Amino acid sequence: MPTQPKLEDVARLSGVSTATVSRVFNAPTLVREETRKRVEAAVASLGYTPHFGGRALASNRTWTVGAVIPTMENAIFARGLQAMEETLAEAGVTLLVSTSNYDCDREAAQIAALIGRGVDGLILIGESREDATYELLERRGTPYVLVWSWRADSPRPCVGFDNRAAAAAIAERVVELGHRRIAMIAGITDHNDRAAARVDGARDALTAHGLALEPPYLVEAKYSVDAGAKAARALMALDPRPTAILCGNDVLATGALMGVREAGLSVPRDVSVTGFDDIELARVVDPPLTTVHVPHRRMGAQAAEALLAQCAGAPGPVNIAMEADIIERGSLAPPPT
Amino acid sequence: MPTQPKLEDVARLSGVSTATVSRVFNAPTLVREETRKRVEAAVASLGYTPHFGGRALASNRTWTVGAVIPTMENAIFARGLQAMEETLAEAGVTLLVSTSNYDCDREAAQIAALIGRGVDGLILIGESREDATYELLERRGTPYVLVWSWRADSPRPCVGFDNRAAAAAIAERVVELGHRRIAMIAGITDHNDRAAARVDGARDALTAHGLALEPPYLVEAKYSVDAGAKAARALMALDPRPTAILCGNDVLATGALMGVREAGLSVPRDVSVTGFDDIELARVVDPPLTTVHVPHRRMGAQAAEALLAQCAGAPGPVNIAMEADIIERGSLAPPPT
DNA sequence: TTGTACGCGTTATCAG
DNA sequence: CTGATAACGCGTACAA
Numbered sequence: 001m002p003t004q005p006k007l008e009d010v011a012r013l014s015g016v017s018t019a020t021v022s023r024v025f026n027a028p029t030l031v032r033e034e035t036r037k038r039v040e041a042a043v044a045s046l047g048y049t050p051h052f053g054g055r056a057l058a059s060n061r062t063w064t065v066g067a068v069i070p071t072m073e074n075a076i077f078a079r080g081l082q083a084m085e086e087t088l089a090e091a092g093v094t095l096l097v098s099t100s101n102y103d104c105d106r107e108a109a110q111i112a113a114l115i116g117r118g119v120d121g122l123i124l125i126g127e128s129r130e131d132a133t134y135e136l137l138e139r140r141g142t143p144y145v146l147v148w149s150w151r152a153d154s155p156r157p158c159v160g161f162d163n164r165a166a167a168a169a170i171a172e173r174v175v176e177l178g179h180r181r182i183a184m185i186a187g188i189t190d191h192n193d194r195a196a197a198r199v200d201g202a203r204d205a206l207t208a209h210g211l212a213l214e215p216p217y218l219v220e221a222k223y224s225v226d227a228g229a230k231a232a233r234a235l236m237a238l239d240p241r242p243t244a245i246l247c248g249n250d251v252l253a254t255g256a257l258m259g260v261r262e263a264g265l266s267v268p269r270d271v272s273v274t275g276f277d278d279i280e281l282a283r284v285v286d287p288p289l290t291t292v293h294v295p296h297r298r299m300g301a302q303a304a305e306a307l308l309a310q311c312a313g314a315p316g317p318v319n320i321a322m323e324a325d326i327i328e329r330g331s332l333a334p335p336p337t
Numbered sequence: 338m339p340t341q342p343k344l345e346d347v348a349r350l351s352g353v354s355t356a357t358v359s360r361v362f363n364a365p366t367l368v369r370e371e372t373r374k375r376v377e378a379a380v381a382s383l384g385y386t387p388h389f390g391g392r393a394l395a396s397n398r399t400w401t402v403g404a405v406i407p408t409m410e411n412a413i414f415a416r417g418l419q420a421m422e423e424t425l426a427e428a429g430v431t432l433l434v435s436t437s438n439y440d441c442d443r444e445a446a447q448i449a450a451l452i453g454r455g456v457d458g459l460i461l462i463g464e465s466r467e468d469a470t471y472e473l474l475e476r477r478g479t480p481y482v483l484v485w486s487w488r489a490d491s492p493r494p495c496v497g498f499d500n501r502a503a504a505a506a507i508a509e510r511v512v513e514l515g516h517r518r519i520a521m522i523a524g525i526t527d528h529n530d531r532a533a534a535r536v537d538g539a540r541d542a543l544t545a546h547g548l549a550l551e552p553p554y555l556v557e558a559k560y561s562v563d564a565g566a567k568a569a570r571a572l573m574a575l576d577p578r579p580t581a582i583l584c585g586n587d588v589l590a591t592g593a594l595m596g597v598r599e600a601g602l603s604v605p606r607d608v609s610v611t612g613f614d615d616i617e618l619a620r621v622v623d624p625p626l627t628t629v630h631v632p633h634r635r636m637g638a639q640a641a642e643a644l645l646a647q648c649a650g651a652p653g654p655v656n657i658a659m660e661a662d663i664i665e666r667g668s669l670a671p672p673p674t
Numbered sequence: 675t676t677g678t679a680c681g682c683g684t685t686a687t688c689a690g
Numbered sequence: 691c692t693g694a695t696a697a698c699g700c701g702t703a704c705a706a
Contacts, residue, residue, distance in 0.1 A: 004477070006699055017677045022701055032675060047476070049453040052399065054699030056390025057682045072419055074617070078409040082436065094454065096433055099419065116386040117431065139384075140341070225621055254621050280411070284562055284591050286623040343683055354693045359685060369691060391683030394698045677706075683698105690693080 005046040014042035025050060056118060064094045065307060066114030067123040070102045074223070074251050075279040077125070080147065083300030084123060091308050093120070102223070104191045108133050115140055121307045123147055127156060128193040143310035147303040149194050150321050157310065157318035159303040163194050166292045166324040167201025167246075170274055173290075173326055174244050175209050177334045179272065182206060183217040183242035185231045185252050195220075195248055198276060202246050217242060221252060228255020229262065236263035236271070243271060243335035250275035250282045253289050257331070268333035278327055287330030294324050342383040351379035362387060393455060401431045402644060403451030404460040407439045411560070411588050412616040414462070417484065420637030421460060428645050430457070439560070441528045445470050452477055458644045460484055464493060465530040480647035484640040486531050487658050494647065494655035496640040500531045503629045503661040504538030504583075507611050510627075510663055511581050512546050514671045516609065519543060520554040520579035522568045522589050532557075532585055535613060539583050554579060558589060565592020566599065573600035573608070580608060580672035587612035587619045590626050594668070605670035615664055624667030631661050 011018045016035060023031050024039045031039070042048075056062045065088060069077045085095045096119060100107035107124075111133060114122060122137070122144040134156070137144055143157075150160035174182055184202050187195035203213045216238060221227035228247065232255065235242055245260075247253035253275030260271050267273050267287055275282050275291035282289040299322050306318045348355045353372060360368050361376045368376070379385075393399045402425060406414045422432045433451060437444035444461075448470060451459060459474070459481040471493070474481055480494075487497035511519055521539050524532035540550045553575060558564035565584065569592065572579055582597075584590035590612030597608050604610050604624055612619050612628035619626040636659050643655045 004699095007701095008699080018700075019677060019679095019702075020675085023676085026701075030675075035675080047473075049449070051394070051699050052453065052455040053390050053393025053395075053397075053684095054682090055701080057388070057394050057684085057698085058700040058702080060390075060682075060701095062390065072409065072415040073412065074415075075410065075412065078411075078415075082409055085436065094433070094435075094450070096431070098431075099422065112386075113431070116389065118389040225617060258621065280562060281618070281621070284595065284618070284622060344685095345683080355684080356686085356693060356695090357691090360692085363685075367691070372691080388683050391698090392685080394700085395683075395685035397685095397698075675706105678704085680701105680703090682700090685696105685698085687696080688694090690691105 004051070005048045006051065007048075010039065010042045010046060010048050013046065014038045061120055062118045063092055064096055064117070064119050065121040065123065065311070066096045066098070066111075066117070066119040068098050068100055068107050068110045068114070069125055071099055071223075072097075075281065076249065076251070076277055079279075079296040080300035080303075083297040084304040087301045087304035088308070093308065102188070102192065104129060112136070115142055121145075121311045123303055123307060126193045127151075127154065127158065128191055128196075143307060145303050145307045145310065145318060147299060149197065150319070152319070152321070154319060157306065159299060159306055159318065159320040159322070161294060161299070161322040161324040163197035164201035164204065167198040167276070168205040169201075170276070170290070170292055170326050171202040171205035171246055173328075174246065174272065174274060174332065175205060175211070177272075177332065179244040179335045180211060181217075181240055181242045182211060182213070182244045182246060183235045183238075184213055184219070184246040185228055185235070185248060185256055186218065186220050187223050187248035187252065188220050198248050221248075223249055223251050225251055225255040225258065228252035229259035230255075232256040232259025233263055236260060236265060241271075244332070245271060245273050247273060247275050250277045250279050250289055250291055253291065253331070254281055254285050257285055257287075257289075267331055270336060272332045272335070274332055282327075282329070290329045290332035291327055292324050293327045295322050298322060341388070342385045343388065344385075347376065347379045347383060347385050350383065351375045398457055399455045400429055401433055401454070401456050402458040402460065402648070403433045403435070403448075403454070403456040405435050405437055405444050405447045405451070406462055408436055408560075409434075412618065413586065413588070413614055416616075416633040417637035417640075420634040421641040424638045424641035425645070430645065439525070439529065441466060449473070452479055458482075458648045460640055460644060463530045464488075464491065464495065465528055465533075480644060482640050482644045482647065482655060484636060486534065487656070489656070489658070491656060494643065496636060496643055496655065496657040496659070498631060498636070498659045498661040500534035501538035501541065504535040504613070505542040506538075507613070507627070507629055507663050508539040508542035508583055510665075511583065511609065511611060511669065512542060512548070514609075514669065516581040516672045517548065518554075518577055518579045519548060519550070519581045519583060520572045520575075521550055521556070521583040522565055522572070522585060522593055523555065523557050524560050524585035524589065525557050535585050558585075560586055560588050562588055562592040562595065565589035566596035567592075569593040569596025570600055573597060573602060578608075581669070582608060582610050584610060584612050587614045587616050587626055587628055590628070590668070591618055591622050594622055594624075594626075604668055607673060609669045609672070611669055619664075619666070627663070627665045627667075627669035629661050630664045632659050635659060
């Protein structure tokens with residue numbers, strides 16, 4: 001079992017001091033070209049890689065940022081994460097991802113674990129979490145950016161879009177087509193500001209037209225296809241039956257499509273369905289979903305850049321809004337006459 | 338900006354040495370109960386967390402394992418990863434995930450980066466990669482486990498299923514239903530043993546029945562919905578037209594469904610389609626896909642356990658086969674008469 | 675432009 | 691059961 005070469009080995013082989021070798025990695029411009037070449041040759045021939053722990057200890061940086069997302073099991077966060085990873089990688093920073101399964105306590109634990117690992121910064125989803133968590137971040141001075149939700153007056157660094165306004169816009173469109181009995185299958189709003197904002201937005205639009213959005217026409221469901229299907233079946237059994245179902249995301253909407261079908265009805269002939277997020281799923285189900293397109297990749301990249309800037313000590317608040325547009329597809333049509 | 342408390346601060350506050358504090362974390366049984374309580378109180382009151390870098394340096398372990406997967410953008414690897422993460426977390430080990438986008442060189446770079454970060458072990462997808470990569474792993478003595486593919490005679494530690502046999506089984510089933518003109522939309526087989534094994538398996542079954550599987554009835558496509566749709570449109574333009582399309586995974590099959598529909602034909606009335614993997618997508622498209630069910634969660638958990646065992650110095654080769662069964666759904670039917 | 679020497683926070687060895 | 695102390699590998703003042 002050959003032991004790993006260390007800085008000292010490289011130094012000895014190339015006939016310079018360890019300091020110079022270190023500089024070749026961390027400040028190449030300070031080293032004369034010829035010396036650098038020699039060192040690089042030694043590095044290559046030994047297959048040397050810097051020891052992460054030693055580096056972290058000496059520099060007090062880990063070149064790692066953490067992200068805590070609710071889940072990897074659907075595509076909602078995947079694209080954004082991928083973009084973050086790519087942006088960070090360009091800066092030589094590694095992204096460490098963990099998942100909370102939409103569980104508040106678990107998220108707090110994950111955050112603590114990441115901080116314990118010495119991450120240089122954190123990417124968090126949404127803004128609703130315990131004050132204690134934010135206090136921990138402030139106390140440790142760990143930079144962070146909240147993604148996926150945005151408010152103009154948010155006191156915290158955020159990169160996202162206005163969930164409430166987007167939800168209002170799509171609901172408005174549904175009303176505009178002539179629907180009057182409109183139901184909503186929302187995500188679980190407890191501890192989830194995005195889910196809550198989407199309900200609020202939908203209600204904004206409906207009440208502006210004198211329509212209500214209350215149980216049993218408003219139901220919350222876990223973000224899963226099956227939960228969406230079950231909720232839709234229940235809605236289809238109501239009297240009077242809604243002619244449109246707004247869904248908290250595309251996964252729920254996909255379930256709703258199935259639930260409506262199971263009830264022997266047809267989308268959009270008997271009932272319209274809308275989604276939210278515009279993940280790939282929205283395009284491939286039948287009929288494809290009218291939904292709110294979220295620019296996941298750009299949002300992820302922006303968030304990563306903002307976090308890098310924070311880590312680099314950039315001053316000033318971060319508050320970046322992305323656009324979220326309605327994409328019309330086959331799942332939305334005027335109500336049956 | 339309050340500085341982080343260190344081991345020494347805890348030691349001072351609780352009136353013991355740093356060694357004892359360290360033991361409270363790493364070998365609690367060696368410390369007298371009363372002393373331990375005192376230390377734990379100090380830890381709590383200071384909000385102390387061990388410094389990751391210092392720890393990694395002194396112990397030469399990072400309690401981190403890495404995984405390099407092709408992509409997070411579809412659900413193929415998500416479930417398995419989640420299971421791995423959970424299993425590892427129980428052992429106090431963190432999973433560091435990076436993605437290669439099905440690019441061989443990029444995968445090699447990611448592996449090198451993870452090793453550089455001092456991961457204690459690696460989880461890799463499939464077995465086809467450069468010898469140099471395996472040599473690097475052997476040289477550094479980094480334990481690893483290959484997941485998602487399996488051969489009885491694999492010389493490397495692997496936890497997976499027999500892609501070839503599973504593909505043969507589903508192809509066999511298609512033949513059994515009476516299909517004779519059978520096409521396949523495979524994944525890119527270059528540098529991808531799973532994709533290649535699936536083609537080989539399908540061909541095994543077809544040739545056993547005197548049927549061929551060759552271009553233009555055999556095409557390769559990137560694992561994306563659009564590529565699948567495009568390939569299917571091309572197949573639908575062939576004369577004679579195939580009556581069944583075997584797909585390399587569920588994403589391609591979803592695309593195939595769309596492509597067939599765009600060609601003005603119906604699944605399964607005119608053409609049958611089969612998938613592979615049984616991700617959630619397979620259940621929600623219309624018609625739902627007949628596919629090969631892969632026990633992703635169990636596979637991930639087993640792989641994680643095997644890797645932990647390797648890290649703990651368990652001897653003996655790892656070679657664990659999972660079952661993969663055919664799930665019949667609406668996308669497969671007898672050929673039109 | 676390069677080298678010397680110290681410190682980063684923890685674990686591990688060994689003696690008590 | 692506990693304490694003193696030497697590593698662990700690297701970055702960086704400071705000196706040359």
